[in-house]
Amino acid sequence: MPSAHHQRPISFANYLLNLLLGLTLLAADGHTQETENTAAQSDPQQSESQASSSVSSEAPPYESRAMRDRTLIANALQDESLWLDTEYGKILAMHRITEAKSTLGVLLLLHAAEDPQHWPPALENVRANLPRYGWETLALAVPPKIAPPIPARPSSSSSSQSDESSDEKNTNEPSSPDTAPAASTSSSSSSSSSSSSSSSVPREQLIAAYIDAALNYLKEKNQFNVVVLTDNSSAYLSLQKLLPMINDNPKDPKTIDGPLQALIIINLQQQEPLNREELESIFDSKQLPVMDIFFTPDDAAQQTARNLHRAVAMRKKLDDYQQLQINNQPTITETDFQSFLLGRVRGFMQKKASGIELKKEDEKTPGTIN
Numbered sequence: 001m002p003s004a005h006h007q008r009p010i011s012f013a014n015y016l017l018n019l020l021l022g023l024t025l026l027a028a029d030g031h032t033q034e035t036e037n038t039a040a041q042s043d044p045q046q047s048e049s050q051a052s053s054s055v056s057s058e059a060p061p062y063e064s065r066a067m068r069d070r071t072l073i074a075n076a077l078q079d080e081s082l083w084l085d086t087e088y089g090k091i092l093a094m095h096r097i098t099e100a101k102s103t104l105g106v107l108l109l110l111h112a113a114e115d116p117q118h119w120p121p122a123l124e125n126v127r128a129n130l131p132r133y134g135w136e137t138l139a140l141a142v143p144p145k146i147a148p149p150i151p152a153r154p155s156s157s158s159s160s161q162s163d164e165s166s167d168e169k170n171t172n173e174p175s176s177p178d179t180a181p182a183a184s185t186s187s188s189s190s191s192s193s194s195s196s197s198s199s200s201v202p203r204e205q206l207i208a209a210y211i212d213a214a215l216n217y218l219k220e221k222n223q224f225n226v227v228v229l230t231d232n233s234s235a236y237l238s239l240q241k242l243l244p245m246i247n248d249n250p251k252d253p254k255t256i257d258g259p260l261q262a263l264i265i266i267n268l269q270q271q272e273p274l275n276r277e278e279l280e281s282i283f284d285s286k287q288l289p290v291m292d293i294f295f296t297p298d299d300a301a302q303q304t305a306r307n308l309h310r311a312v313a314m315r316k317k318l319d320d321y322q323q324l325q326i327n328n329q330p331t332i333t334e335t336d337f338q339s340f341l342l343g344r345v346r347g348f349m350q351k352k353a354s355g356i357e358l359k360k361e362d363e364k365t366p367g368t369i370n
Contacts, residue, residue, distance in 0.1 A: 073092065080096055084210075095136070095137070095139075103134060104134040104135050105135055105349070106136040107130055107137045107228075108260070111123060111142065122341055123266065129337040129339075133346055204241075207234060211242065225261060227353045229263075230263075230264070230266070231267070235278075246287075261289075262288065267305070270302060279312040280316065283318055289353075290320065293344075294323070306325070326341060
């Protein structure tokens with residue numbers, strides 16, 4: 001009995017010790033499970049952040065949105081699209097070969113549109129249908145006088161989500177924010193440097209380089225009978241490049257010694273009228289035939305512009321200057337191969353820009369004057 005009485009305190013102490021050990025183990029297991037759950041919850045966030053950082057570090061498929069649009073257009077119109085090399089990179093041109101038995105020449109269209117898909121329907125109608133009558137067309141967009149608007153940045157919701165994820169990373173991983181902003185800063189600086197390098201080139205240099213590329217391409221094709229069509233927004237800078245290349249031909253006043261035989265000005269941008277100094281420079285070649293086209297509505301501002309164009313042309317004593325005003329017509333589409341504008345442009349070119357091949361053969365083609 002005494003021995004049994006002394007064993008109760010010992011067994012009760014052991015029971016308390018075992019109970020404390022069990023509670024300790026349970027607490028340790030709960031802490032471990034909580035740690036694993038926290039790690040499991042943080043892993044998707046880490047994987048998402050790593051995925052987003054890897055995506056941001058990858059090079060974009062196109063250097064700009066404009067180049068993406070031009071590439072898609074070139075892929076859709078493979079028979080007409082043409083990439084010309086310039087010192088400032090490649091530019092997209094649209095070349096349509098003649099659909100007649102003989103080629104009379106080529107119309108070089110210059111328009112101050114950022115992308116070919118933004119061309120006015122009237123010019124697209126001329127570009128697409130003139131080859132039916134023996135004239136090839138080579139069209140390219142030159143930089144606009146007024147810079148296009150900057151594309152909108154991503155929405156605030158996406159930026160707030162990225163900010164929240166960055167805040168969570170700052171809480172969980174103090175050392176990771178030093179690398180993520182560095183990557184974003186480097187990518188943004190590279191894109192801004194590339195855009196600034198292209199935008200830093202003056203517009204007149206870009207237009208001159210584009211015209212050189214087009215003329216070199218036509219020269220390789222042995223096509224020297226060129227008529228230039230330009231809008232009023234790019235006429236001055238385009239002629240600044242072309243007119244110094246023209247020489248007077250006293251032996252044959254109807255044939256110009258230079259890269260173009262005639263000029264067509266399409267006054268589409270009424271908000272960018274040509275001033276007196278620009279017109280005096282454009283009309284500086286007496287032998288260059290000029291067709292000056294205006295569109296309705298013929299308001300007071302346009303009447304003033306038309307009078308100024310005619311007065312400067314007369315004062316510069318142009319041998320052949322004609323001004324044309326076209327009334328409003330139904331919407332011109334590419335399939336309209338009998339539009340009034342197309343007929344007038346075609347008639348002007350046939351009368352004022354006889355082909356080099358015809359002069360060598362010393363014969364006339366119906367509708368062409370040598």
